[in-house]
Amino acid sequence: MSTNFLEEELHRKSVFRPKGERYLDIEYVPQTMPHREEHLRQLARIFKSVIESPSNTSQKVLIHGNTGTGKTAVTKYFGAMIEDSARKRSLRIDYKHINCRSKKTEYLVLLTILRHYDKNIPKRGFSPSELLHMLIDILEAEDRHLVLTLDEVDYLVRTRGPDLIYDLTRLTDDRLNAPQRLSLITIVRDTTFLNVLDSSTLSTFQKNVMKLEKYTASQLEDILNLRVQYAFRDNTVPKDTISLIADIASDMGDARYAIELLWKAGKYADSNNAERVYPEFVRLAKSEIHPEIRKEILDALSDSQRVLLLSIARQLINKKSAYITIGELEEMYQIVSEEYSIKPRAHTQVWTQIQELEHHGIISTKISGQGYRGKTTLIGLPEIPAEQLERILTKYMKSGEYI
Numbered sequence: 128m129s130t131n132f133l134e135e136e137l138h139r140k141s142v143f144r145p146k147g148e149r150y151l152d153i154e155y156v157p158q159t160m161p162h163r164e165e166h167l168r169q170l171a172r173i174f175k176s177v178i179e180s181p182s183n184t185s186q187k188v189l190i191h192g193n194t195g196t197g198k199t200a201v202t203k204y205f206g207a208m209i210e211d212s213a214r215k216r217s218l219r220i221d222y223k224h225i226n227c228r229s230k231k232t233e234y235l236v237l238l239t240i241l242r243h244y245d246k247n248i249p250k251r252g253f254s255p256s257e258l259l260h261m262l263i264d265i266l267e268a269e270d271r272h273l274v275l276t277l278d279e280v281d282y283l284v285r286t287r288g289p290d291l292i293y294d295l296t297r298l299t300d301d302r303l304n305a306p307q308r309l310s311l312i313t314i315v316r317d318t319t320f321l322n323v324l325d326s327s328t329l330s331t332f333q334k335n336v337m338k339l340e341k342y343t344a345s346q347l348e349d350i351l352n353l354r355v356q357y358a359f360r361d362n363t364v365p366k367d368t369i370s371l372i373a374d375i376a377s378d379m380g381d382a383r384y385a386i387e388l389l390w391k392a393g394k395y396a397d398s399n400n401a402e403r404v405y406p407e408f409v410r411l412a413k414s415e416i417h418p419e420i421r422k423e424i425l426d427a428l429s430d431s432q433r434v435l436l437l438s439i440a441r442q443l444i445n446k447k448s449a450y451i452t453i454g455e456l457e458e459m460y461q462i463v464s465e466e467y468s469i470k471p472r473a474h475t476q477v478w479t480q481i482q483e484l485e486h487h488g489i490i491s492t493k494i495s496g497q498g499y500r501g502k503t504t505l506i507g508l509p510e511i512p513a514e515q516l517e518r519i520l521t522k523y524m525k526s527g528e529y530i
């Protein structure tokens with residue numbers, strides 16, 4: 128038989144340990160979190176009272192910080208800690224972590240929490256307030272305390288308003304003498320979202336505000352070194368490769384970008400049959416990965432939003448301009464919709480979707496000034512070269528793979 132490519136592939140050496148890549152997955156919660164011990168301790172101090180008397184205390188915490196500063200990882204890590212302490216004491220305390228970028232409505236958030244307790248709850252047929260009451264009933268009946276993290280809640284509040292926050296905070300505040308059933312950790316990128324809350328809710332959160340600062344290059348090196356030990360074979364990742372990644376990612380202070388670069392550089396090393404992850408592979412990785420256009424963002428978009436975004440990128444390339452008008456976008460959108468066999472949305476829906484893409488931080492819009500007839504909305508891509516976005520999106524939409 129001629130070359131057995133499968134055998135060749137199976138014997139090929141990888142810079143990764145067997146199953147090592149999972150330590151570089153963004154969902155992976157690290158076993159140790161350098162430079163976040165103080166924050167974990169602070170959470171422990173806040174929640175000590177909940178462990179001591181779960182039915183008399185409820186805590187509200189607000190965590191903010193840029194992307195990749197460890198907000199999600201810190202809270203999940205803490206969630207595991209609190210469940211562990213509760214288990215040791217046979218307390219009925221649960222931790223639930225919900226990302227509001229994928230659970231986009233109050234209804235979906237509440238349904239997800241409820242299904243944690245009762246898998247048989249039908250997906251439809253209730254109002255949010257009915258779901259809320261069902262949740263209270265379950266917590267009451269089972270004498271439970273739920274520590275709920277609403278991650279990226281600014282996204283939900285911006286599109287849907289603050290009702291969910293009100294409902295969940297008042298769930299306990301209104302019932303002073305009744306047992307406390309719910310503690311709330313909210314996570315946001317920046318605190319401007321607080322402006323929409325009423326003053327009493329605001330002050331509830333302001334008691335416990337934690338800011339996670341951007342990581343410095345040397346902190347990023349510590350984080351990367353730990354991941355390298357888990358994910359890569361010994362001596363496959365040179366020191367200057369780590370320093371280079373840390374330097375690149377320290378602009379944004381973003382550990383996720385750093386870890387993504389490390390992973391992608393490893394993939395380049397493998398596809399080049401290299402023994403080590405040389406700095407050149409980091410440079411290649413950097414040209415491919417964009418810190419703002421992340422897989423989880425693409426995952427969170429609907430098919431028609433992705434088609435719309437691709438249309439924006441294509442038309443910007445086509446027009447060689449900084450901005451396009453909605454009219455220009457819609458021309459391209461017709462073509463791209465056809466290419467992807469999607470029924471194009473009507474004008475008003477296109478408009479709504481543009482606003483949603485802007486909420487995600489991918490595009491920006493402004494009202495036209497001089498040089499345009501009448502007032503029209505202009506759409507631009509401040510964060511990423513249009514060609515890079517087109518490449519990432521096309522691959523994602525054709526294969527489901529992110530780069």
Ligand code: ADP
Pocket residue numbers: 152153154155156157159160161162163192193194195196197198199200201350382383386
């Ligand atoms: P955020 O939610 O603030 O955007 P994440 O918690 O998702 O950031 O962190 C981004 C990535 O970096 C995750 O893979 C996370 O495990 C990792 N990470 C962040 N901070 C640390 C740390 N101090 N130690 C180890 N890994 C970290």
Ligand code: MG
Pocket residue numbers: 198199200278
């Ligand atoms: Mg996060």
